[in-house]
Amino acid sequence: MKAVRLHEYHRQPVVEQVPEPRATGPFDVVVKIGGAGVCRTDLHIIEQQWAEKSGVRLPYTIGHENAGWVHEIGPGVSTVEVGDTVILHPTPTCGLCHACRAGDDMHCENSAFPGIDCDGGMAEYLLTSARACIKLDRGTEPADVAALADAGITAYHAVRKAVPLLYPGTVCVVNGAGGLGHIGIQSLRALTATTVVVVDRNPEALKLAEQLGADETVLADGAQVEAVLDLTAGHGAEVVLDFVAEQGAQQDAFAMTRRGGSHFVIGYGGNLDIPAIDLISTERTVVGNLVGTYNDLVELMVLAQAGRVTLHTRKYPLDAALDALADLDAGRVRGRAILTP
Amino acid sequence: MKAVRLHEYHRQPVVEQVPEPRATGPFDVVVKIGGAGVCRTDLHIIEQQWAEKSGVRLPYTIGHENAGWVHEIGPGVSTVEVGDTVILHPTPTCGLCHACRAGDDMHCENSAFPGIDCDGGMAEYLLTSARACIKLDRGTEPADVAALADAGITAYHAVRKAVPLLYPGTVCVVNGAGGLGHIGIQSLRALTATTVVVVDRNPEALKLAEQLGADETVLADGAQVEAVLDLTAGHGAEVVLDFVAEQGAQQDAFAMTRRGGSHFVIGYGGNLDIPAIDLISTERTVVGNLVGTYNDLVELMVLAQAGRVTLHTRKYPLDAALDALADLDAGRVRGRAILTP
Amino acid sequence: MKAVRLHEYHRQPVVEQVPEPRATGPFDVVVKIGGAGVCRTDLHIIEQQWAEKSGVRLPYTIGHENAGWVHEIGPGVSTVEVGDTVILHPTPTCGLCHACRAGDDMHCENSAFPGIDCDGGMAEYLLTSARACIKLDRGTEPADVAALADAGITAYHAVRKAVPLLYPGTVCVVNGAGGLGHIGIQSLRALTATTVVVVDRNPEALKLAEQLGADETVLADGAQVEAVLDLTAGHGAEVVLDFVAEQGAQQDAFAMTRRGGSHFVIGYGGNLDIPAIDLISTERTVVGNLVGTYNDLVELMVLAQAGRVTLHTRKYPLDAALDALADLDAGRVRGRAILTP
Amino acid sequence: MKAVRLHEYHRQPVVEQVPEPRATGPFDVVVKIGGAGVCRTDLHIIEQQWAEKSGVRLPYTIGHENAGWVHEIGPGVSTVEVGDTVILHPTPTCGLCHACRAGDDMHCENSAFPGIDCDGGMAEYLLTSARACIKLDRGTEPADVAALADAGITAYHAVRKAVPLLYPGTVCVVNGAGGLGHIGIQSLRALTATTVVVVDRNPEALKLAEQLGADETVLADGAQVEAVLDLTAGHGAEVVLDFVAEQGAQQDAFAMTRRGGSHFVIGYGGNLDIPAIDLISTERTVVGNLVGTYNDLVELMVLAQAGRVTLHTRKYPLDAALDALADLDAGRVRGRAILTP
Secondary structure, three states: OEEEEEOOOOOOOEEEEOOOOOOOOOOEEEEEEEEEEEOHHHHHHHOOOOHHHHOOOOOEEOOOOEEEEEEEEOOOOOOOOOOOEEEEOOOOOOOOOHHHHOOOHHHOOOOOOEOOOEOOOOEOEEEEEHHHEEEOOOOOOHHHHHHHHOHHHHHHHHHHHHHHHOOOOOEEEEEOOOHHHHHHHHHHHHHOOOEEEEEEOOHHHHHHHHHOOOOEEEEOOOOHHHHHHHHOOOOOEEEEEEOOOOOOHHHHHHHOEEEEEEEEEOOOOOEEEEEHHHHHHHOOEEEEOOOOOHHHHHHHHHHHHOOOOOOOEEEEEHHHHHHHHHHHHOOOOOOEEEEEO | OEEEEEOOOOOOOEEEEOOOOOOOOOOEEEEEEEEEEEOHHHHHHHOOOOHHHHOOOOOEEOOOOEEEEEEEEOOOOOOOOOOOEEEEOOOOOOOOOHHHHOOOHHHOOOOOOEOOOEOOOOEOEEEEEHHHEEEOOOOOOHHHHHHHHOHHHHHHHHHHHHHHHOOOOOEEEEEOOOOOHHHHHHHHHHHOOOEEEEEEOOHHHHHHHHHOOOOEEEEOOOOHHHHHHHHOOOOOEEEEEEOOOOOOHHHHHHHOEEEEEEEEEOOOOOEEEEEHHHHHHHOOEEEEOOOOOHHHHHHHHHHHHOOOOOOOEEEEEHHHHHHHHHHHHOOOOOOEEEEEO | OEEEEEOOOOOOOEEEEOOOOOOOOOOEEEEEEEEEEEOHHHHHHHOOOOHHHHOOOOOEEOOOOEEEEEEEEOOOOOOOOOOOEEEEOOOOOOOOOHHHHOOOHHHOOOOOOEOOOEOOOOEOEEEEEHHHEEEOOOOOOHHHHHHHHOHHHHHHHHHHHHHHHOOOOOEEEEEOOOOOHHHHHHHHHHHOOOEEEEEEOOHHHHHHHHHOOOOEEEEOOOOHHHHHHHHOOOOOEEEEEEOOOOOOHHHHHHHOEEEEEEEEEOOOOOEEEEEHHHHHHHOOEEEEOOOOOHHHHHHHHHHHHOOOOOOOEEEEEHHHHHHHHHHHHOOOOOOEEEEEO | OEEEEEOOOOOOOEEEEOOOOOOOOOOEEEEEEEEEEEOHHHHHHHOOOOHHHHOOOOOEEOOOOEEEEEEEEOOOOOOOOOOOEEEEOOOOOOOOOHHHHOOOHHHOOOOOOEOOOEOOOOEOEEEEEHHHEEEOOOOOOHHHHHHHHOHHHHHHHHHHHHHHHOOOOOEEEEEOOOOOHHHHHHHHHHHOOOEEEEEEOOHHHHHHHHHOOOOEEEEOOOOHHHHHHHHOOOOOEEEEEEOOOOOOHHHHHHHOEEEEEEEEEOOOOOEEEEEHHHHHHHOOEEEEOOOOOHHHHHHHHHHHHOOOOOOOEEEEEHHHHHHHHHHHHOOOOOOEEEEEO
């Protein structure tokens, strides 16, 4: 089969032939990929940012945002059948460790993360497990929803954690209205009655944000912190969801957070540098966020199938993977780029 | 009356005569001070660390950790009477803003903070309000419990926030076993069944920690992060309570925190510098902590009166305030120094 | 002034002249009533259901759902001024007991409940306290929002407690779409993405429910439990909000609740009779609900002023109070009857 | 092998020969039983109380509280090996439904409950799954800990749910100090600093309760509700854990619960009959409780292995199963009866 393989850091991946995976373990599932999302993390992988953390051996197939159809199942699989349409939680987990038993999928002690630390979904077929499969209505087109498998779940998970803080009368800043941010806005609209203030340096992203339900938009032209303080009587926001967290956005995001408020870090790339006295004298919390749980994705699919979360996607054939990566890197993608093998 | 007054930053306060405060407002309470704690924050005030944040005008009376006897009450006060023994919550709050109505005293929009932004308790009398007074058994000696009014409540508040994370089988690191830390250890013992690991660079502090119920102690000799990782099968602790947060301890504290874990910042002085990728790839949370609520102090007094939290104090007459400050600065105080006007 | 006074249980109240109240205590506030809601609880008071619980001495003025304009303030009041438009939390609380300090207004140990245990708001003026006043925009008409002061806050409070249980994919049954229920439906729509199923025996109430955003409606014609089970694949609902709780509705509500689900009791009049084995073998929870907190009402006013919660009211002059009570008793009121003194 | 089999309701089970179970599915585990607890629920099964709820077909083997050694494993099992000492969570769950994915084992949509709805552990061998096994230190004697597998986890689970309500200064009533209650007392001591008041009609059970850390004991001689009210300044307890819930104890337990408090129902047999007005005017909550999660049992084993929860057991050979049931029924068992096949 064809797959998008990274052979060397700081060089482009190549599209090449590799053997198809097989379902050999009792809970293995091989999925024929219908849509594989292209993510800023793929660029960061190529740039070697994840090399040490993932420990992956090159070459390998990237792609950690996948949906498709069940192609082959192991003998113990009872929850999906060959032919089922599925979206995949990013990490096939063990189901047996303390974290799994608490529903905390991302902290499974024995999980793999296809596309990060083993072969991923920018390919015709992907090996995963029954625990990663969420069965969808037969009519769902995998390429239409694949972006929910990573961008979507990540934005939703952060919003879900923030919900108890976002009672009516509060303000939530969405810092960055790109692939994740625009799902974050819609999730906030669905789950809360908070006032949503969206900050971005791209005026077109702000226009989309308004259409998706932002109450206020702020152009990140250098005075964005002051603008947010002005909108909040000088206090800042109860919650700031920082989908950027690089190039100083992470410092701005903290500065936009109110006394007693919470700064959710979802993007990455920059360093947070905070005097402890600033943390303690205002009692703010900084919350790291990593993808989400299987049930988060189930819930997000409910919102998606009810039309409450919609995606802007641009599709590319698998052979055009490098074009998709280049378009993303150059800021030419509105919403999410999806490979359709 | 006599009071310990700061006239100029970076110079020692002076003990001098000032007029006694009077209870003029309906909820005013004047307290005859029985014990006024001496805190590292007093040193930081003198060093001008709080000048901008507090906006206080010099000269003023320091001392933000107080207990004593009710001396005079305003006409609307019904909860305490002249002669009652009281410990004082540090901030007389308004009781009417959103934060107060949610029980979130430290984020009152209209509170004063005697000893920080107005005249404090290193004096014969202190002006506060009915909302700050917690009535104690008549037999309680104010000087014996005053340290609970700031050091105690601050440590207890952080532990209280951490309790839901500290189920049996977890590990909690107490970073720093000084004035706050030793109350933190006892609060953890009273409220959880977690394994308590105490880190300090002072072997005598570690001995005291063991007596107070620490399960493990680690000498902070440069290899303390590795030692904590060794004690936790390489994972780190579910919760790290950092009572130091300066001179690099804050970075160690983050490094000791497990995937999905929480790093509580209670001390201050240093800067936290964390790559966003480290926060998100492990989904850790950094929690700022500021003193505590009125009810926190009520609860802590329950533990104290049951003998489950005990204090090590050293008493000085008010005239010896400068000696107490000097002893604290030089590391010559075990437990807490208390002025007894 | 004129007031609606109950002189004897099981007899109609009378509209008669009484002295105006005065603001004598430091935090007293006298409000000129602009709107006083008429509630089923007023009927229950007349029927003597509350006599033992409230311990009120007759005669007294009823009316526990009030809004108006500040008429006179005590010397310690700083948060409202004469002339301000206000809606009133039902219970002027002490602000000093453990419950108040935790934001738990309804469990204040020293509160009064005007209209229940002392003179209420079916009068030209009402004596309350600064702690009960929520200042509104000058343009707000008290009679338009008064129903939020008791019916509204009660429905909202129950919804607010249920929010953490109502993630996407869940079902919430609203049992009874009358005065409280129709605010409950709108609050659910604003705060959650749950599927809302409304049950009522009145087809017109169900029509209104649909307009307010109900996903499904069920006519309570005797087969309502089966209908809810059918809509939920035989499982029942994660949450049932029972705004009726009399004449068997309370038993139905429990029967509509799923394994692990929660049955919120908001109405009253009937007895709950549940075998303990049914509670434990399914691990259901039964949640009593009483009005709500001051902050609940603040939040609800945010929703109301954003147009997300709207009220259906019918206004009566104070002199027509008995007509209003009779109309309510006979089921002739759509939404809420409001007296406008 | 030998097994204790129920052939007919309202008649004693018989000890007879049946075929040994085999591990045929990928995650099957056959455990050689070292200890099988005898529970009041076994009596209730014989009395036909569970017949309709469980739908079990007779004859079958009872026993739902088991520990032993792994005897045979299916091909997909990686977490335990033959020879491992294990304690068993009562329900082998699917690991794939929404409840399992949320860590909510007792509400698995596809679980079995050996000893309730299929063959249980009063036998030489038991068929369960890898998901039910908790590996213990090799030196642990299964018969010494078996009682934690059902009585223990059930008491612990209720306490764990109550912990957030039980801050210092609160009171928790333990109603019934038998097999479950005495574990409840110890769990409260380990996890909270609440004041523990134990109610029982047996003076010897109260003596044991005192040794285990009860702060107060109350003899249930008819005046137990008044006694609890007297101990709580007339308010009642923030939490009542009712381990009895039959013969009127369930009504007493509700009456002992404070305004805003929670009544946890753990035992069963009686009916709760509560006027809705009593629930709502005091805003109390009634909480059903069913066994506990896998992680609850893991946590409880941590407490047990640290010596913080100890058990009183009396051992019987498997052949003496009927004696054990008779002794339990007659109130002749202190702590828990354990069969040792």
